[in-house]
Amino acid sequence: MKVLVTELMWEDGIEELKQTGHTVDYDMELCRKRDDLLKLAPKYDALIVRNETRVDPELLDVAKNVKVIGRLGVGLDNIDLEATKARNIPVIAAKHANxxxxxxxxxxxxxxxxxxxxxxxxxxxxxxxxxxxxxxxxxxxxxxxxxxxxxxxxxxxxxxxxxxxxxxxxxxxxxxxxxxxxxxxxxxxxxxxxxxxxxxxxxxxxxxxxxxxxxxxxxxxxxxxxxxxxxxxxxxxxxxxxxxxxxxxxxxxxxxxxxxxxxxxxxxxxxxxxxxxxxxSPHIAGLTDESQSRTAMLIAREVTKVLNGGESLCAVL
Known part of the structure:
Protein backbone atom coordinates (compact mmCIF):
# COMPACT_ATOMS: atom_id res chain seq x y z
CA MET A 1 0.00 0.00 0.00
CA LYS A 2 1.12 3.59 -0.65
CA VAL A 3 0.98 6.17 2.14
CA LEU A 4 1.36 9.92 1.69
CA VAL A 5 2.46 11.99 4.70
CA THR A 6 1.82 15.70 4.15
CA GLU A 7 3.10 17.19 7.41
CA LEU A 8 5.67 16.68 10.15
CA MET A 9 5.81 13.09 11.38
CA TRP A 10 8.40 11.61 13.73
CA GLU A 11 10.79 9.24 12.01
CA ASP A 12 9.92 6.18 14.09
CA GLY A 13 6.34 6.29 12.79
CA ILE A 14 7.55 6.49 9.20
CA GLU A 15 9.89 3.54 9.80
CA GLU A 16 7.01 1.59 11.32
CA LEU A 17 4.98 2.11 8.14
CA LYS A 18 7.90 1.00 5.97
CA GLN A 19 8.62 -2.08 8.07
CA THR A 20 5.03 -3.23 7.70
CA GLY A 21 5.46 -3.19 3.93
CA HIS A 22 4.07 0.20 2.91
CA THR A 23 5.64 2.60 0.45
CA VAL A 24 5.85 5.97 2.18
CA ASP A 25 6.24 9.35 0.51
CA TYR A 26 6.92 12.10 3.02
CA ASP A 27 6.88 15.84 2.37
CA MET A 28 6.29 17.88 5.51
CA GLU A 29 5.63 21.00 3.40
CA LEU A 30 3.06 19.40 1.09
CA CYS A 31 0.23 20.84 3.19
CA ARG A 32 1.25 24.27 1.87
CA LYS A 33 1.47 23.13 -1.77
CA ARG A 34 -2.16 22.55 -2.57
CA ASP A 35 -1.83 22.02 -6.31
CA ASP A 36 0.91 19.44 -5.83
CA LEU A 37 -1.17 17.65 -3.19
CA LEU A 38 -4.19 17.44 -5.50
CA LYS A 39 -2.02 15.97 -8.27
CA LEU A 40 -0.39 13.39 -6.00
CA ALA A 41 -3.42 12.29 -3.96
CA PRO A 42 -4.93 9.85 -6.50
CA LYS A 43 -1.86 7.60 -6.23
CA TYR A 44 -2.23 6.77 -2.54
CA ASP A 45 -4.14 4.36 -0.34
CA ALA A 46 -3.75 6.42 2.83
CA LEU A 47 -3.17 10.04 3.82
CA ILE A 48 -1.50 11.08 7.06
CA VAL A 49 -1.94 14.74 7.99
CA ARG A 50 -1.54 17.10 10.90
CA ASN A 51 -3.56 20.32 11.33
CA GLU A 52 -2.64 22.34 8.23
CA THR A 53 -3.76 20.01 5.44
CA ARG A 54 -7.33 20.79 4.35
CA VAL A 55 -9.08 17.47 3.93
CA ASP A 56 -12.17 18.70 2.11
CA PRO A 57 -14.42 17.45 -0.72
CA GLU A 58 -12.04 18.83 -3.34
CA LEU A 59 -9.18 16.70 -2.02
CA LEU A 60 -11.33 13.66 -1.35
CA ASP A 61 -12.83 13.74 -4.83
CA VAL A 62 -9.39 13.28 -6.40
CA ALA A 63 -8.05 10.92 -3.72
CA LYS A 64 -10.20 8.11 -5.07
CA ASN A 65 -8.01 5.28 -3.75
CA VAL A 66 -7.68 6.57 -0.19
CA LYS A 67 -9.04 4.06 2.29
CA VAL A 68 -8.06 5.76 5.56
CA ILE A 69 -6.89 9.15 6.85
CA GLY A 70 -4.55 9.39 9.82
CA ARG A 71 -4.50 12.58 11.90
CA LEU A 72 -1.27 13.24 13.81
CA GLY A 73 -3.10 14.81 16.74
CA VAL A 74 -6.67 15.09 17.96
CA GLY A 75 -8.10 18.34 16.53
CA LEU A 76 -10.34 17.70 13.55
CA ASP A 77 -11.39 21.17 12.38
CA ASN A 78 -9.26 20.83 9.21
CA ILE A 79 -11.02 17.61 8.20
CA ASP A 80 -14.52 17.59 6.70
CA LEU A 81 -15.94 14.66 8.65
CA GLU A 82 -19.25 14.72 6.77
CA ALA A 83 -17.34 14.37 3.51
CA THR A 84 -15.20 11.48 4.79
CA LYS A 85 -18.27 9.76 6.22
CA ALA A 86 -20.12 10.08 2.91
CA ARG A 87 -17.19 8.33 1.20
CA ASN A 88 -16.82 5.68 3.93
CA ILE A 89 -13.26 6.78 4.72
CA PRO A 90 -12.38 6.29 8.39
CA VAL A 91 -10.44 9.06 10.11
CA ILE A 92 -7.95 7.90 12.74
CA ALA A 93 -6.99 10.40 15.46
CA ALA A 94 -4.08 10.04 17.90
CA LYS A 95 -6.32 9.50 20.89
CA HIS A 96 -4.68 10.82 24.09
CA ALA A 97 -1.16 10.41 22.64
CA ASN A 98 -0.14 14.01 23.33
CA SER A 281 4.06 29.94 21.49
CA PRO A 282 3.98 28.28 18.04
CA HIS A 283 1.34 25.57 18.61
CA ILE A 284 3.73 23.38 20.61
CA ALA A 285 1.73 22.40 23.69
CA GLY A 286 1.39 18.84 22.43
CA LEU A 287 4.86 18.76 20.87
CA THR A 288 7.39 16.96 22.99
CA ASP A 289 9.72 14.27 21.74
CA GLU A 290 7.85 11.65 23.74
CA SER A 291 4.37 12.68 22.62
CA GLN A 292 5.31 12.92 18.96
CA SER A 293 6.88 9.48 19.03
CA ARG A 294 3.70 8.08 20.61
CA THR A 295 1.53 9.94 18.09
CA ALA A 296 3.52 8.77 15.07
CA MET A 297 3.62 5.15 16.22
CA LEU A 298 -0.09 5.08 17.10
CA ILE A 299 -1.14 6.51 13.73
CA ALA A 300 1.25 4.24 11.80
CA ARG A 301 -0.09 1.13 13.51
CA GLU A 302 -3.76 2.10 13.36
CA VAL A 303 -3.59 3.15 9.69
CA THR A 304 -1.92 -0.19 8.90
CA LYS A 305 -4.67 -1.99 10.79
CA VAL A 306 -7.34 -0.37 8.61
CA LEU A 307 -5.39 -0.93 5.38
CA ASN A 308 -5.19 -4.61 6.31
CA GLY A 309 -8.97 -4.80 6.58
CA GLY A 310 -9.30 -4.32 10.31
CA GLU A 311 -10.96 -1.66 12.45
CA SER A 312 -9.35 0.93 14.69
CA LEU A 313 -10.45 1.88 18.19
CA CYS A 314 -9.09 5.34 17.39
CA ALA A 315 -11.48 5.92 14.46
CA VAL A 316 -13.42 9.16 14.86
CA LEU A 317 -16.34 7.95 12.72
Whole structure:
Protein backbone atom coordinates (compact mmCIF):
# COMPACT_ATOMS: atom_id res chain seq x y z
CA MET A 1 0.00 0.00 0.00
CA LYS A 2 1.12 3.59 -0.65
CA VAL A 3 0.98 6.17 2.14
CA LEU A 4 1.36 9.92 1.69
CA VAL A 5 2.46 11.99 4.70
CA THR A 6 1.82 15.70 4.15
CA GLU A 7 3.10 17.19 7.41
CA LEU A 8 5.67 16.68 10.15
CA MET A 9 5.81 13.09 11.38
CA TRP A 10 8.40 11.61 13.73
CA GLU A 11 10.79 9.24 12.01
CA ASP A 12 9.92 6.18 14.09
CA GLY A 13 6.34 6.29 12.79
CA ILE A 14 7.55 6.49 9.20
CA GLU A 15 9.89 3.54 9.80
CA GLU A 16 7.01 1.59 11.32
CA LEU A 17 4.98 2.11 8.14
CA LYS A 18 7.90 1.00 5.97
CA GLN A 19 8.62 -2.08 8.07
CA THR A 20 5.03 -3.23 7.70
CA GLY A 21 5.46 -3.19 3.93
CA HIS A 22 4.07 0.20 2.91
CA THR A 23 5.64 2.60 0.45
CA VAL A 24 5.85 5.97 2.18
CA ASP A 25 6.24 9.35 0.51
CA TYR A 26 6.92 12.10 3.02
CA ASP A 27 6.88 15.84 2.37
CA MET A 28 6.29 17.88 5.51
CA GLU A 29 5.63 21.00 3.40
CA LEU A 30 3.06 19.40 1.09
CA CYS A 31 0.23 20.84 3.19
CA ARG A 32 1.25 24.27 1.87
CA LYS A 33 1.47 23.13 -1.77
CA ARG A 34 -2.16 22.55 -2.57
CA ASP A 35 -1.83 22.02 -6.31
CA ASP A 36 0.91 19.44 -5.83
CA LEU A 37 -1.17 17.65 -3.19
CA LEU A 38 -4.19 17.44 -5.50
CA LYS A 39 -2.02 15.97 -8.27
CA LEU A 40 -0.39 13.39 -6.00
CA ALA A 41 -3.42 12.29 -3.96
CA PRO A 42 -4.93 9.85 -6.50
CA LYS A 43 -1.86 7.60 -6.23
CA TYR A 44 -2.23 6.77 -2.54
CA ASP A 45 -4.14 4.36 -0.34
CA ALA A 46 -3.75 6.42 2.83
CA LEU A 47 -3.17 10.04 3.82
CA ILE A 48 -1.50 11.08 7.06
CA VAL A 49 -1.94 14.74 7.99
CA ARG A 50 -1.54 17.10 10.90
CA ASN A 51 -3.56 20.32 11.33
CA GLU A 52 -2.64 22.34 8.23
CA THR A 53 -3.76 20.01 5.44
CA ARG A 54 -7.33 20.79 4.35
CA VAL A 55 -9.08 17.47 3.93
CA ASP A 56 -12.17 18.70 2.11
CA PRO A 57 -14.42 17.45 -0.72
CA GLU A 58 -12.04 18.83 -3.34
CA LEU A 59 -9.18 16.70 -2.02
CA LEU A 60 -11.33 13.66 -1.35
CA ASP A 61 -12.83 13.74 -4.83
CA VAL A 62 -9.39 13.28 -6.40
CA ALA A 63 -8.05 10.92 -3.72
CA LYS A 64 -10.20 8.11 -5.07
CA ASN A 65 -8.01 5.28 -3.75
CA VAL A 66 -7.68 6.57 -0.19
CA LYS A 67 -9.04 4.06 2.29
CA VAL A 68 -8.06 5.76 5.56
CA ILE A 69 -6.89 9.15 6.85
CA GLY A 70 -4.55 9.39 9.82
CA ARG A 71 -4.50 12.58 11.90
CA LEU A 72 -1.27 13.24 13.81
CA GLY A 73 -3.10 14.81 16.74
CA VAL A 74 -6.67 15.09 17.96
CA GLY A 75 -8.10 18.34 16.53
CA LEU A 76 -10.34 17.70 13.55
CA ASP A 77 -11.39 21.17 12.38
CA ASN A 78 -9.26 20.83 9.21
CA ILE A 79 -11.02 17.61 8.20
CA ASP A 80 -14.52 17.59 6.70
CA LEU A 81 -15.94 14.66 8.65
CA GLU A 82 -19.25 14.72 6.77
CA ALA A 83 -17.34 14.37 3.51
CA THR A 84 -15.20 11.48 4.79
CA LYS A 85 -18.27 9.76 6.22
CA ALA A 86 -20.12 10.08 2.91
CA ARG A 87 -17.19 8.33 1.20
CA ASN A 88 -16.82 5.68 3.93
CA ILE A 89 -13.26 6.78 4.72
CA PRO A 90 -12.38 6.29 8.39
CA VAL A 91 -10.44 9.06 10.11
CA ILE A 92 -7.95 7.90 12.74
CA ALA A 93 -6.99 10.40 15.46
CA ALA A 94 -4.08 10.04 17.90
CA LYS A 95 -6.32 9.50 20.89
CA HIS A 96 -4.68 10.82 24.09
CA ALA A 97 -1.16 10.41 22.64
CA ASN A 98 -0.14 14.01 23.33
CA UNK A 99 -2.34 14.61 26.38
CA UNK A 100 0.47 14.55 28.94
CA UNK A 101 2.49 17.09 26.98
CA UNK A 102 -0.46 19.50 26.75
CA UNK A 103 -1.10 19.09 30.46
CA UNK A 104 2.51 19.93 31.33
CA UNK A 105 2.32 23.03 29.12
CA UNK A 106 -0.70 24.23 31.12
CA UNK A 107 1.14 23.67 34.38
CA UNK A 108 4.22 25.44 32.99
CA UNK A 109 2.07 28.42 31.98
CA UNK A 110 0.62 28.77 35.47
CA UNK A 111 4.05 28.50 37.06
CA UNK A 112 5.49 31.02 34.62
CA UNK A 113 2.68 33.49 35.30
CA UNK A 114 3.43 33.51 39.02
CA UNK A 115 7.19 32.85 38.95
CA UNK A 116 8.61 34.23 35.65
CA UNK A 117 12.11 32.82 35.99
CA UNK A 118 13.18 33.66 32.43
CA UNK A 119 12.32 37.32 33.06
CA UNK A 120 14.21 37.26 36.36
CA UNK A 121 17.25 35.74 34.66
CA UNK A 122 17.19 38.38 31.92
CA UNK A 123 16.94 41.15 34.50
CA UNK A 124 19.86 39.80 36.54
CA UNK A 125 21.98 39.63 33.39
CA UNK A 126 21.29 43.34 32.88
CA UNK A 127 23.01 43.96 36.23
CA UNK A 128 19.91 44.20 38.42
CA UNK A 129 19.02 42.37 41.63
CA UNK A 130 15.34 43.23 42.12
CA UNK A 131 14.10 40.73 44.67
CA UNK A 132 10.89 42.65 45.40
CA UNK A 133 9.78 42.88 41.75
CA UNK A 134 10.29 39.14 41.25
CA UNK A 135 8.73 38.04 44.54
CA UNK A 136 5.86 36.29 42.70
CA UNK A 137 2.88 34.33 44.03
CA UNK A 138 2.01 30.82 45.12
CA UNK A 139 -0.30 28.54 43.16
CA UNK A 140 -1.41 26.98 46.44
CA UNK A 141 -5.01 27.92 47.29
CA UNK A 142 -5.65 29.54 43.92
CA UNK A 143 -8.55 28.48 41.67
CA UNK A 144 -8.25 26.96 38.22
CA UNK A 145 -11.32 27.01 35.98
CA UNK A 146 -11.44 24.33 33.30
CA UNK A 147 -13.56 25.02 30.23
CA UNK A 148 -14.30 21.51 29.01
CA UNK A 149 -13.76 18.37 31.07
CA UNK A 150 -12.32 15.78 28.72
CA UNK A 151 -9.20 13.65 29.09
CA UNK A 152 -6.70 16.52 29.04
CA UNK A 153 -8.69 18.56 31.57
CA UNK A 154 -8.89 15.48 33.78
CA UNK A 155 -5.10 15.15 33.78
CA UNK A 156 -4.65 18.89 34.37
CA UNK A 157 -6.95 18.65 37.38
CA UNK A 158 -4.94 15.80 38.91
CA UNK A 159 -1.68 17.70 38.66
CA UNK A 160 -3.15 21.02 39.73
CA UNK A 161 -4.62 19.40 42.82
CA UNK A 162 -1.12 18.23 43.79
CA UNK A 163 -0.13 21.93 43.90
CA UNK A 164 -2.98 22.70 46.28
CA UNK A 165 -5.02 24.39 43.56
CA UNK A 166 -8.80 24.35 43.80
CA UNK A 167 -10.21 23.12 40.48
CA UNK A 168 -13.64 23.96 39.11
CA UNK A 169 -14.98 23.04 35.69
CA UNK A 170 -17.72 23.60 33.15
CA UNK A 171 -18.86 21.00 30.64
CA UNK A 172 -22.54 20.49 29.77
CA UNK A 173 -21.77 17.00 28.47
CA UNK A 174 -20.27 15.68 31.73
CA UNK A 175 -22.32 14.22 34.57
CA UNK A 176 -21.50 13.81 38.24
CA UNK A 177 -20.74 10.13 37.56
CA UNK A 178 -17.95 10.84 35.06
CA UNK A 179 -14.48 10.18 36.42
CA UNK A 180 -13.24 13.77 36.12
CA UNK A 181 -15.86 14.78 38.69
CA UNK A 182 -16.39 11.57 40.64
CA UNK A 183 -12.71 10.69 41.07
CA UNK A 184 -10.63 13.82 40.46
CA UNK A 185 -12.47 16.21 42.75
CA UNK A 186 -13.27 18.89 40.18
CA UNK A 187 -16.13 21.03 41.43
CA UNK A 188 -18.71 21.42 38.63
CA UNK A 189 -20.34 24.72 37.75
CA UNK A 190 -23.40 24.94 35.54
CA UNK A 191 -22.46 28.01 33.51
CA UNK A 192 -19.36 29.88 32.38
CA UNK A 193 -20.79 32.90 34.18
CA UNK A 194 -20.12 30.98 37.40
CA UNK A 195 -16.65 29.87 36.38
CA UNK A 196 -15.11 33.17 35.25
CA UNK A 197 -15.48 35.22 38.46
CA UNK A 198 -14.14 32.35 40.60
CA UNK A 199 -11.01 31.54 38.62
CA UNK A 200 -7.45 32.83 38.91
CA UNK A 201 -6.61 30.81 35.80
CA UNK A 202 -8.98 29.77 33.00
CA UNK A 203 -7.74 26.88 30.85
CA UNK A 204 -9.55 26.01 27.61
CA UNK A 205 -10.11 22.36 26.65
CA UNK A 206 -12.90 22.27 24.06
CA UNK A 207 -12.88 21.66 20.29
CA UNK A 208 -13.46 24.51 17.85
CA UNK A 209 -17.08 24.34 16.66
CA UNK A 210 -19.76 26.82 15.71
CA UNK A 211 -20.86 26.77 19.35
CA UNK A 212 -17.38 27.39 20.80
CA UNK A 213 -16.07 29.94 18.30
CA UNK A 214 -15.28 33.14 20.25
CA UNK A 215 -16.75 31.50 23.34
CA UNK A 216 -14.37 33.59 25.44
CA UNK A 217 -14.92 37.20 24.45
CA UNK A 218 -15.34 40.75 25.68
CA UNK A 219 -18.29 39.83 27.86
CA UNK A 220 -16.36 36.89 29.32
CA UNK A 221 -13.34 39.05 30.20
CA UNK A 222 -15.59 41.54 31.96
CA UNK A 223 -16.59 38.77 34.40
CA UNK A 224 -13.04 37.66 35.21
CA UNK A 225 -10.78 38.71 38.05
CA UNK A 226 -8.41 41.56 37.24
CA UNK A 227 -5.46 39.26 38.03
CA UNK A 228 -6.78 36.29 36.01
CA UNK A 229 -4.87 34.56 33.21
CA UNK A 230 -6.39 32.72 30.24
CA UNK A 231 -4.58 29.66 28.86
CA UNK A 232 -5.57 28.30 25.45
CA UNK A 233 -3.99 25.07 24.23
CA UNK A 234 -7.13 23.87 22.43
CA UNK A 235 -7.81 25.72 19.18
CA UNK A 236 -7.42 29.26 17.92
CA UNK A 237 -10.75 31.03 17.48
CA UNK A 238 -12.21 29.92 20.80
CA UNK A 239 -10.72 33.02 22.43
CA UNK A 240 -11.62 36.28 20.68
CA UNK A 241 -8.12 37.68 20.18
CA UNK A 242 -8.94 41.38 19.70
CA UNK A 243 -11.20 41.30 22.75
CA UNK A 244 -8.35 39.68 24.66
CA UNK A 245 -5.90 42.40 23.64
CA UNK A 246 -8.35 45.07 24.80
CA UNK A 247 -8.99 43.25 28.08
CA UNK A 248 -5.29 42.97 28.91
CA UNK A 249 -4.43 46.49 27.85
CA UNK A 250 -7.27 47.91 29.94
CA UNK A 251 -6.21 45.68 32.87
CA UNK A 252 -9.51 43.82 33.01
CA UNK A 253 -7.38 40.66 33.24
CA UNK A 254 -3.67 40.13 33.86
CA UNK A 255 -2.66 38.25 30.74
CA UNK A 256 -2.86 35.10 28.66
CA UNK A 257 -0.89 32.17 27.33
CA UNK A 258 -1.88 31.34 23.76
CA UNK A 259 -0.40 28.28 22.10
CA UNK A 260 -3.00 28.38 19.32
CA UNK A 261 -4.20 31.28 17.21
CA UNK A 262 -7.10 31.91 14.88
CA UNK A 263 -4.63 32.42 12.03
CA UNK A 264 -1.32 30.59 12.25
CA UNK A 265 1.46 31.57 12.11
CA UNK A 266 1.00 34.96 13.77
CA UNK A 267 1.34 37.82 11.32
CA UNK A 268 3.79 40.66 11.89
CA UNK A 269 1.81 43.67 13.00
CA UNK A 270 -0.72 41.55 14.88
CA UNK A 271 -2.03 43.36 17.98
CA UNK A 272 -1.15 40.23 19.97
CA UNK A 273 2.54 40.97 19.45
CA UNK A 274 2.18 44.40 21.06
CA UNK A 275 1.10 43.10 24.48
CA UNK A 276 3.92 41.63 26.55
CA UNK A 277 1.67 39.88 29.05
CA UNK A 278 0.03 37.88 26.26
CA UNK A 279 2.58 35.09 25.90
CA UNK A 280 2.62 33.27 22.56
CA SER A 281 4.06 29.94 21.49
CA PRO A 282 3.98 28.28 18.04
CA HIS A 283 1.34 25.57 18.61
CA ILE A 284 3.73 23.38 20.61
CA ALA A 285 1.73 22.40 23.69
CA GLY A 286 1.39 18.84 22.43
CA LEU A 287 4.86 18.76 20.87
CA THR A 288 7.39 16.96 22.99
CA ASP A 289 9.72 14.27 21.74
CA GLU A 290 7.85 11.65 23.74
CA SER A 291 4.37 12.68 22.62
CA GLN A 292 5.31 12.92 18.96
CA SER A 293 6.88 9.48 19.03
CA ARG A 294 3.70 8.08 20.61
CA THR A 295 1.53 9.94 18.09
CA ALA A 296 3.52 8.77 15.07
CA MET A 297 3.62 5.15 16.22
CA LEU A 298 -0.09 5.08 17.10
CA ILE A 299 -1.14 6.51 13.73
CA ALA A 300 1.25 4.24 11.80
CA ARG A 301 -0.09 1.13 13.51
CA GLU A 302 -3.76 2.10 13.36
CA VAL A 303 -3.59 3.15 9.69
CA THR A 304 -1.92 -0.19 8.90
CA LYS A 305 -4.67 -1.99 10.79
CA VAL A 306 -7.34 -0.37 8.61
CA LEU A 307 -5.39 -0.93 5.38
CA ASN A 308 -5.19 -4.61 6.31
CA GLY A 309 -8.97 -4.80 6.58
CA GLY A 310 -9.30 -4.32 10.31
CA GLU A 311 -10.96 -1.66 12.45
CA SER A 312 -9.35 0.93 14.69
CA LEU A 313 -10.45 1.88 18.19
CA CYS A 314 -9.09 5.34 17.39
CA ALA A 315 -11.48 5.92 14.46
CA VAL A 316 -13.42 9.16 14.86
CA LEU A 317 -16.34 7.95 12.72
Missing amino acids: ATSVVEYVMAAMLDAYRPLADADADVRLGNWDRKFFTGYELNQKTLGLVGLGEIAHRVARRASAFGIRVIGYDPFVTSYDHVLAETGVYPVTTLDELFPESDFISVHVPLTKATKHMINKESFSRMKSHAYVINTARGGIVHELDLVEAVQSEKIAGAYLDVLENEPVQQGSPLLQVESIRL
